[in-house]
Amino acid sequence: MKLLSIDTEGPWGIFNPWERGFYLSCVGLAFDENQHKMIWFEHNKQLPTVRGIPTLQKYIDEADLIIAHNWKYDLNSLRSYGVNFDNAKLWCTMVAEYLLNGQNKKVSLSLKDLANRYNVGEKFMEINDDWNKGVDTKDIVPDILEKRVLVDAQLALQIYERQRDRAETYKMVRLIELQSEYIKVLSDIESNGFIFDVDRATKIINGTNQQIEDLESEFRELVGEPHLNVASPAQRSAVLYGGKLKIKYRGIKKYTYKTKPEPVYREAWIEDEHNHPGLGFVPSRGTKLNKNGYYPTGNDYLAQLRPGKDAKRKRVVEILLDLMHLMKLKTSLQGKDEDKGLINHIAPDGYVHSRLNNTVTTTGRLSSSNPNQQNFPRKGTSPIKQCIIPRYDGIYQVDLSQIEWRGAACLSHDEVMIHEINNKIDQHAKAVTDFMELKFTSKGDPESEQNRQDAKVFNFRMIYGGSSYGYYKDPNMPNFSKKKWGTIVDRFHRKYTGLAKYNEDNIAHVLSHGQIQIPTGRRFVFNKFFNKKEGVETYNERQIKNFPVQGIAGGDVLPLMAVIIRRGLIKHGLESKLILTVHDSLVFDYILSELVQLNKLCLETARNLPRYINQFFGFQWCTRIDAESEIGTNYGDLKYYDKTK
Secondary structure: OOEEEEEEEOOOOOOOOOOOOOOOOEEEEEOOOOOEEEEEOOOOOOOOHHHHHHHHHHHHHHOOEEEEOOHHHHHHHHHOOOOOOOOOOEEEHHHHHHHHOOOOOOOOOOHHHHHHHHOOOOOOOOHHHHHHOOOOHHHOOHHHHHHHHHHHHHHHHHHHHHHHHHHHHHOOHHHHHHHHHHHHHHHHHHHHOEEEOHHHHHHHHHHHHHHHHHHHHHHHHHHOOOOOOOOOHHHHHHHHHOEEEEEEEEEEEEEOOOOOOOOEEEEEEEEEEEEEOOOOOOOOOOOOOOOOOOOOOOHHHHOOOOOOOOHHHHHHHHHHHHHHHHHHHHHHHHOOOOOOOHHHOEOOOOOEOOEEEOOOOOOOOOEEEOOOHHHOOOOOOOHHHHOEEOOOOEEEEEEEOOHHHHHHHHHHOOHHHHHHHHOOOOHHHHHHHHOOOOOOOOOOOHHHHHHHHHHHHHHHHHHOOOOHHHHHHOOOOOOOOHHHHHHHHHHHHHHOHHHHHHHHHHHHHHHHHOEEEOOOOOEEEOOOEEEOOOOEEEOOHHHHHHHHHHHHHHHHHHHHHHHHHHHHHHHOOOOOEEEEEEOOEEEEEEOHHHHHHHHHHHHHHHHOHHHHHHHHHOOOOOOOOOEEEEEEOOOOOOEEOOOOO
């Protein structure tokens, strides 16, 4: 096998091609222990870029496998200069290490630490002195920079050889290969970016500010405190539960002077401290006073307030929850300090480029940042999503249907779950009547719809380790007694015995070995924590139930679908762009003339995933997989679409 290892260098502290000031200084190549090559791009008077690209492309096209540490960074950099990796097979040593160590956050993934751990050498760190002094990479002595990139390329090559042995031992080669190819998908999303409608966002922010102001005024009037700072957790606690209320506000203050006969009135800060009787709310069970003597009043706590039949208290709860929603919307768009919201993330090229983190979560799912794509609402219209608009003709989304539920069924081989899925039985509607003993007549009936939604939340939480106490404490779930919730949970376990046994077996295995491995090859290494209640070190059982389902659904199946779709886009020469991946969906900026073909590619890929999973992982997926597609003029107004001809 012809191996090639790559390392790139650009300006210190500027990591993305869409950032102002980015450039590619040089590329170091390692072929084996003795063969190396430098390709200079924008570094002083070295080889011009126009000559460096074809040289590099030749080496890439000739290699059987190309290795790099933190491949996504190098891929984004090189692709921005026109280097093509569509046919290249990749191995990312950072992703491989993340997988080999079971997504264990206690294991460092830096190249320096990997080199020490595998005992293959040390990074060349002297160059950091220049960077720390503010020396631009372009101005660093070429010999020093060359040593840096060639050492890094060589280390990655040697680390790969040792990782390969471990991967074969753990039977994880195919998984690492998939996740390394998935980096191309993530690079597409990051590099493509999406258009954010600033004018619309500004109007939403202005309207939100007015709504916040109106609601805060109404709240102050209801509680009889005209100068209350509604945003203050301490002040909210005092008016909700009773307690000492400290208020500081601008007002007119009277001053008297010995030299002046008449008092003088001036605007000044006024501090007022008095006891407020509260509105009669009772803190949730287990809620404690914080160090400042107030009860917590965050969103989760506000959602647990029980106003009873009192109209005033009902309105107070409504206002506070509306305010929390509006503040979150405003923060997402504008940022807390008006500098970190979506509206401020537009790069010089006019697009928002979110960062996708593929070696961060303990489940194997993606996370994202700057901005957080995974924070976008799942369903329905959203002011935030409405600001995401197309550069071409529209927004297209394909979403895997209930992939976690199907993943849990296949992992556990639960016969009831498999039967319901494959025979299109509505397990959520059955949970309404069989578990909760509530009404379900049809999906068109509002009460039935709400009951089904509650049952759906219940079912999905159960595959992640939901508890009767958790449902009892959740104000968004039906107001059953703790005893009845216990009965409902027992009914779930008695129906889905295969799932229950699978979780019990996994817990027992982790207690003995500290880890488990699922059929795709993904490992989960669990860390103990100190259980204060029992006074012992133990494992988190909810994580043991949760991680395999999350890992196979969002960590393995969705990336496999994305990789196959990307191959299809290249094969058919489609130019519609993948711009987001949110939860279990892929979002495209589509060209109208390609829409039917794009939709056919996505839906056929999704519905054939059981076959692809078997072919790729050698794992017999035992349920059908469905997907839904939607289109719209923006990401927040999507309508059902299933035209494939």
